[in-house]
């Protein structure tokens with residue numbers, strides 16, 4: 001039994017950590033038929049105790065998803081996808097799939113390998129905290145977040161709209177992108193900052209206990225994401241290694257230039273001036289310069305290409 005209304009489709013979430021669990025909460029608040037699977041009984045017990053519908057039985061969860069024609073959201077750590085996808089193929093082969101993993105090309109390749117017939121629209125909500133697990137979940141995690149949905153020339157428009165409705169229901173705005181542009185973008189604005197946060201934390205802690213006892217806003221903000229569980233950071237960073245290597249090389253070049261400039265001329269002018277201008281450009285967009293994508297009907301000829309073109313200029317899709 002399925003709902004013909006894409007905004008009412010049931011949602012089956014595999015993995016109830018910070019992102020999957022928060023999505024289960026957000027969908028339930030919204031009155032969606034939402035249910036989840038997690039392999040840990042402790043997590044499932046906690047979800048049930050909070051009034052949610054959850055199970056440790058993957059087969060039963062997927063059979064139910066198949067019966068309801070639910071959208072299946074892959075929200076396990078990226079390293080667990082290989083274990084979960086064969087069960088999806090076996091018990092819910094025709095269901096629409098999406099995911100919340102922070103890399104898109106490698107996930108799309110994995111799905112093409114393990115589930116070649118999958119109906120799949122990749123997703124990435126740009127939301128999180130340095131906490132992890134069910135205990136950290138909140139229904140408001142996605143409020144105001146940018147939720148990237150892969151929008152390729154061959155993306156099925158009806159499936160895209162069904163997944164977009166989930167992101168909008170969760171309180172987010174949809175940013176269409178091709179998987180490769182997405183991966184380059186998040187390497188620069190999410191994965192690289194995790195590496196630099198770790199480096200800053202190591203240098204600060206290595207300096208002295210005095211340094212740590214004096215640490216204030218800049219150290220706190222600049223190292224916050226180093227507090228994320230190392231296994232989660234590694235899974236995310238290592239899955240986007242090509243794009244991350246490029247961003248890392250550019251950073252090392254800029255820092256090397258700043259070091260040489262400081263050593264030889266006693267100034268860090270170039271990096272600080274460029275950095276300040278770049279930060280202002282970000283603030284301009286982050287504080288409201290985003291405009292709605294206009295004049296595109298999802299499914300009309302060339303819609304995906306036009307969506308991607310507009311989204312490159314700080315535009316979002318709001319339905």
Ligand SMILES: O=C(O)C(=O)C[C@]1(C(=O)O)C=C[C@@H](O)C=C1
Nearest residue numbers: 102125126127128129130190225
């Ligand atoms: O705010 C945080 O703590 C995050 O790390 C969130 C953050 C990021 O901004 O880098 C991290 C990973 C997600 O894939 C998306 C967003």
